[in-house]
Amino acid sequence: xxxxxxxxxxxxxxxxxxxxxxxxxxxxxxxxxxxxxxxxxxxxxxxxxxxxxxxxxxxxxxxxxxxxxxxxxxxxxxxxxxxxxxxxxxxxxxxxxxxxxxxxxxxxxxxxxxxxxxxxxxxxxxxxxxxxxxxxxxxxxxxxxxxxxxxxxxxxxxxxxxxxxxxxxxxxxxxxxxxxxxxxxxxxxxxxxxxxxxxxxxxxxxxxxxxxxxxxxxxxxxxxxxxxxxxxxxxxxxxxxxxxxxxxxxxxxxxxxxxxxxxxxxxxxxxxxxxxxxxxxxxxxxxxxxxxxxxxxxxxxxxxxxxxxxxxxxxxxxxxxxxxxxxxxxxxxxxxxxxxxxxxxxxxxxxxxxxxxxxxxxxxxxxxxxxxxxxxxxxxxxxxxxxxxxxxxxxxxxxxxxxxxxxxxxxxxxxxxxxxxxxxxxxxxxxxxxxxxxxxxxxxxxxxxxxxxxxxxxxxxxxxxxxxxxxxxxxxxxxxxxxxx
Numbered sequence: 001x002x003x004x005x006x007x008x009x010x011x012x013x014x015x016x017x018x019x020x021x022x023x024x025x026x027x028x029x030x031x032x033x034x035x036x037x038x039x040x041x042x043x044x045x046x047x048x049x050x051x052x053x054x055x056x057x058x059x060x061x062x063x064x065x066x067x068x069x070x071x072x073x074x075x076x077x078x079x080x081x082x083x084x085x086x087x088x089x090x091x092x093x094x095x096x097x098x099x100x101x102x103x104x105x106x107x108x109x110x111x112x113x114x115x116x117x118x119x120x121x122x123x124x125x126x127x128x129x130x131x132x133x134x135x136x137x138x139x140x141x142x143x144x145x146x147x148x149x150x151x152x153x154x155x156x157x158x159x160x161x162x163x164x165x166x167x168x169x170x171x172x173x174x175x176x177x178x179x180x181x182x183x184x185x186x187x188x189x190x191x192x193x194x195x196x197x198x199x200x201x202x203x204x205x206x207x208x209x210x211x212x213x214x215x216x217x218x219x220x221x222x223x224x225x226x227x228x229x230x231x232x233x234x235x236x237x238x239x240x241x242x243x244x245x246x247x248x249x250x251x252x253x254x255x256x257x258x259x260x261x262x263x264x265x266x267x268x269x270x271x272x273x274x275x276x277x278x279x280x281x282x283x284x285x286x287x288x289x290x291x292x293x294x295x296x297x298x299x300x301x302x303x304x305x306x307x308x309x310x311x312x313x314x315x316x317x318x319x320x321x322x323x324x325x326x327x328x329x330x331x332x333x334x335x336x337x338x339x340x341x342x343x344x345x346x347x348x349x350x351x352x353x354x355x356x357x358x359x360x361x362x363x364x365x366x367x368x369x370x371x372x373x374x375x376x377x378x379x380x381x382x383x384x385x386x387x388x389x390x391x392x393x394x395x396x397x398x399x400x401x402x403x404x405x406x407x408x409x410x411x412x413x414x415x416x417x418x419x420x421x422x423x424x425x426x427x428x429x430x431x432x433x434x435x436x437x438x439x440x441x442x443x444x445x446x447x448x449x450x451x452x453x454x455x456x457x458x459x460x461x462x463x464x465x466x467x468x469x470x471x472x473x474x475x476x477x478x479x480x481x482x483x484x485x
Contacts, residue, residue, distance in 0.1 A: 001084040004062065006040050012065035019068045020113070020334075022270040023211040024159040026105050028152060028192065032061065052088050053095050059085035060106040067113050068332060082110055097135035101156050104128035108163060113334045115394040121335075122167040128160045129176035140183045147188075147195050154187040155209060158216050165219035169226065169286070170339065179223060186213050206263045211270060214260050215279070221256055222283050225249035229290045242291060243307075249287050253280065269330040274321035281314040281321075282340060285347065288314070292351070305358050309372065312351040315344035316379040323382060326389065333394045341390070345383035345404050349411050352376045356418060367418045376415070380408050 003009065013036065017029055035054040038046065063081035066073050086107075095103070108124045136142035137157040144150040161182070168175045187209040190201050228249070232242050257280045263271040291307040318340055325331040355372060359365045368376060387401040 001059070001080045003039065003058075006036075009036060009040070009058070009062065012062045015065035015068040016061045018268050019064065020109055020270065022208075022268060023215055024105065024109065024163065025208055025212055026102055026156045026159040027057075027061070030192070032058070049092060049095065052091050053099060056085045056088045056092060056103060057099075057106060059088075060103075060110060064106070064110055064113060067110075078110075078114070082114075097131065097137070098152065098156055101128050101131050101137070101160060104131065105156070105159055105163070112336065113332075115333065115396050121163075122171055122173060125160060125163045125167050126176055129164050132157050132160055133177060138177060138182050138184055140185060143184075148192060151187055151192065151195055154184060155212065157184055158187065158212055162212070162215045162219045165223055166336075169222060175223065179220065186216060189213060204261060206261050210261055210263075214256075214276075218256060218279060218283065221249070221252055222286065225252075225283075225287055229287065233290060239291075246287050246291055250284060253283055253287070256280075266330070269325050269332075272325060272328070272330060274325050277321045278318050278340060281317045284314045285311055285318075285343070292354075305355055308351045308354050308358070312348055312355075312372075312375060312379070315347040315351075316375055316382075318344045319379060319382045319386060322386060326386075333390050333397075338390060338394070338397055338400075341383060341386050342400055342404065345380065345387070346407070348376055348379045348383065349404075349407055352380075352411055352415060356415075368415065373415065377412075380412065384408065 004012065013032055017027075017032075021027065035058055038044070039051075039054055039058065059081045063078045063085065066078040066081065089103070092103070104124060104127055108121055108128065111121050111124060132138055137153060137160075144153055161177075164176045167173075188195060188201060189203075189205065189207050189209060190199065191208045194207075228245055229242070232245055237245075257276065260276055262273050262276055266272045269275055288307050288311045291304070292311045322331065322337065322341065331337065352368065356365070356367050359367075367373075384405060387397065387404060391398045391401050
């Protein structure tokens with residue numbers, strides 16, 4: 001694919017730097033514009049590996065930038081730039097270590113943002129971390145004397161680090177490098193121009209690396225928390241000990257949140273307060289999952305209900321934050337967005353069934369309270385609406401959306417039946433057991449209208465095999481579904 005016009009090229013580069021680069025600033029804007037100048041002016045004249053390297057990185061940047069404004073370019077524009085870049089990858093030969101890692105990170109970002117996906121993001125970032133370790137990017141012993149070059153080295157490593165931690169935690173796979181093996185310092189909290197001018201670092205200032213530093217601290221916190229919580233789970237520690245440990249980490253998470261700096265006037269999704277909120281509640285849900293999900297240990301019903309409800313509220317907050325970003329025009333589909341919405345929706349479904357089940361087990365009723373019912377119904381409705389918006393742009397998410405719709409219908413019917421029965425019994429008890437005309441203290445209109453939304457036409461019921469394939473479950477010979485160990 002030929003290079004775009006210079007005007008389009010500049011626009012695509014700006015779109016790139018106004019997107020995920022805000023959190024993963026492994027490319028330097030000044031370097032990219034120098035690449036543009038070399039290619040478009042031919043000054044200085046150059047050929048060979050240097051030119052091939054420039055073409056690879058620029059076509060990848062064009063591909064990523066095009067996905068941030070899909071209405072302006074043809075449907076396959078981003079993919080064509082990606083394929084053009086990859087056609088040059090085999091001819092790159094030996095490029096400097098920083099460029100090797102940058103190239104892998106560019107492919108990783110494209111895979112994260114593209115609806116079809118081009119490879120396993122975990123495998124791509126794993127390879128990037130291997131190159132980091134090979135050339136000592138994780139170590140302070142290989143630090144650069146030049147402050148700008150050292151800042152770039154830190155930005156490259158920590159961009160790879162937060163991506164490795166995010167992928168590993170989502171997939172339940174081991175991280176590429178243990179925390180104790182990492183000695184490189186965090187980036188200086190300054191823009192490159194300020195470093196070049198030898199300005200003093202000002203605490204609390206929002207800079208081009210603020211998001212990266214913030215996410216690095218979050219990923220470190222999350223990694224250490226999961227190590228501690230996994231250890232307790234394997235040891236089958238008492239519920240009290242698990243609750244105490246989880247609270248220690250949720251307290252640390254709140255401290256991280258309260259100390260985070262947000263850009264006063266955001267220009268993209270990654271600079272908004274909602275992006276901070278999403279990351280906070282995502283980690284909160286991960287910590288709570290150790291108390292919410294079933295285990296071999298007997299759990300106290302009251303504690304379980306409390307944590308199930310906290311889990312539900314965090315899931316709902318994630319959906320609300322994405323809704324705000326979408327309404328503000330900041331949001332475009334990406335795989336993290338899809339995963340967050342699906343996990344939140346399915347999490348609400350799980351808790352909507354789990355809370356009444358715990359009450360039934362404890363002889364404390366069989367239904368959700370009015371406030372719980374309101375949050376669950378609103379959360380499921382919002383999740384369904386969000387998935388509909390996503391599938392309008394990304395058809396690859398349709399099967400997962402259909403699965404959510406099908407499960408939501410079943411759970412809402414169960415909630416409606418249990419709630420009406422509980423209300424009827426309450427009415428009879430208040431009237432001395434005499435069966436009267438059914439009276440409803442709760443408004444079921446919202447529940448019924450939401451249920452109608454999920455009873456859409458054209459959604460074929462999933463078979464056990466399809467459920468297994470969708471959620472990577474194993475199908476036993478007797479047809480039962482089991483989660484692989």
